[in-house]
Amino acid sequence: MSVLFYGSLLFGLAFVLHVVWWRIRLPKRQIKVLLIILFGFLCVGSFILHQYALKISILGLHPPSDISEYSQLATYFISLILAYMITYSAIEADSPSLLIVMKISDARKSGLTKEMLGVDMDDSVLVEPRIKDLLTDKMAEMREGKYHLTTKGLMMALLFKFYRDLMRADKGG
Amino acid sequence: MAEDLSILHFAHVICPLLGLLINATSQVLLCRHERGFGLLESIFAGFICGLIMVILIEVAYYCAIPSSIAHLLGLLCICIITYGTLSYCYFHFVNLGETARRVRILRELYDSKDGLSMEEILNRYNANDIIEKRIRRLLFNGQIILKDGRYFPGNSTVLLMNKAMVIMKIVVLGKRSEFD
Numbered sequence: 001m002s003v004l005f006y007g008s009l010l011f012g013l014a015f016v017l018h019v020v021w022w023r024i025r026l027p028k029r030q031i032k033v034l035l036i037i038l039f040g041f042l043c044v045g046s047f048i049l050h051q052y053a054l055k056i057s058i059l060g061l062h063p064p065s066d067i068s069e070y071s072q073l074a075t076y077f078i079s080l081i082l083a084y085m086i087t088y089s090a091i092e093a094d095s096p097s098l099l100i101v102m103k104i105s106d107a108r109k110s111g112l113t114k115e116m117l118g119v120d121m122d123d124s125v126l127v128e129p130r131i132k133d134l135l136t137d138k139m140a141e142m143r144e145g146k147y148h149l150t151t152k153g154l155m156m157a158l159l160f161k162f163y164r165d166l167m168r169a170d171k172g173g
Numbered sequence: 174m175a176e177d178l179s180i181l182h183f184a185h186v187i188c189p190l191l192g193l194l195i196n197a198t199s200q201v202l203l204c205r206h207e208r209g210f211g212l213l214e215s216i217f218a219g220f221i222c223g224l225i226m227v228i229l230i231e232v233a234y235y236c237a238i239p240s241s242i243a244h245l246l247g248l249l250c251i252c253i254i255t256y257g258t259l260s261y262c263y264f265h266f267v268n269l270g271e272t273a274r275r276v277r278i279l280r281e282l283y284d285s286k287d288g289l290s291m292e293e294i295l296n297r298y299n300a301n302d303i304i305e306k307r308i309r310r311l312l313f314n315g316q317i318i319l320k321d322g323r324y325f326p327g328n329s330t331v332l333l334m335n336k337a338m339v340i341m342k343i344v345v346l347g348k349r350s351e352f353d
Contacts, residue, residue: 001247004254022345068182075186076251079258086265089273091341094351097272097307098335104317104324105332111323118304126300129351130274131291139279146288149279157283160270167204169212171280172271 002061003069006049007076009058014041015084029136030092031085038081046070093133096126181237185248188230189255196223196260200267213314216267220260227256272310274303 018037027033049056049063050070056063064070090098099121104112131147134140139153149157164172200219203210210218231252235245269276281297282289289297308324311317316331317324326332339349 001250004247004251007251019345023347026346066182068186071183071186072251075189076255076258079189079255079262082262083258086262086269087341088345089269090338091345092351095272095338096274096303097311097331098338100304100307100311101316101326101331101335105326105335109325111320111325113323114304114308117308117324118300121300121304123295123300126303127274127278127295127298128291130278131294133275134278139275140282143288146290147282147294148288149282153279153282156276157279160276161280161283163267164270166201167212167267169204169270172273172277 003064003073003076005059005061006045006063007073007080010041010045011038011077011080013045014038017041031088031137034085034088035081038084042074042077042081046073093129096121181234184230184234185252188227188234188252189259191230192223192227192252192256193259193263194223195226196220197263199223200263212267212271216264220264223256223260224253227252272307274298 014037018034021027021033021037022030053063053065064073100117103117107116131140134147134153135142137152138150139156140147141150142148160172164170196219198219199222200215203215203218204212228249231245231249234248277298278294281294285293308317311327311331312319314327314331316327318327319325342349
């Protein structure tokens, strides 16, 4: 239980710092800064818990005591980091599906036609910001008026292509 | 003997990872199955297969090193939460390949060795395609309903998810949308 408690506590503290930071000033490379905060809390937090294990006791629970428990805590914490990073991509950018559902829900009983749904959702809203994201995250670069994949972008494209092929699925999107 | 036991203690670290491996393997196999499992069906079935593996490993650990039921439940609890979180990541990874616009644009760039201009990207993938695909998907899953040429709200699950996401956006970013 101490692994669950201290793992959740560390993650909760990291989350609070992230929210405060974001509300003061939004970093340009959000994902990178977020990863530094979360992994920083895991490393520094685990070190502090290990160093002061005998002095720390919250709700009668002492911090993890051996390497197997710290490994378990790291696995738990990293799984939370991954889950939050994936959720964060939906926080960072508006999902078209959610926008459509919200629009239809706002229209209530009168409903919406396909043309009405398309209003305010053109290429400048749905496609161009995502291309800009690829440039910001250094997955693509502009050369002679054309967009090209960087090595990082190529690795990502190959990963998803491999997986989609494995599932015999189309290009998606 | 003490060394054997300490190796055995790492079972709790390996357990959720092994569960995830079983989850992903069974999901891909079901997706490739000739009978044609749907994506959501295969993800759900994969999750159950992995969960069974996690529980079996923990029960086997309990049989090898008997301790109190409370201790077993504590270990089972953290293993299931970790496994659930990893499965959530896997679900989103599969979903990213299915729906993410960035991934689709990466694929288009990958398929064009000489690169693509903005115009060429928009010829291959544009707002109309995105809306069409999503409407089809939402109709198929019953999340919206088509009646007399107009779309109406369907089941409320996706609306609740949407509301939760808006709350998260307000908490983290202080705004409801990236365009606010």
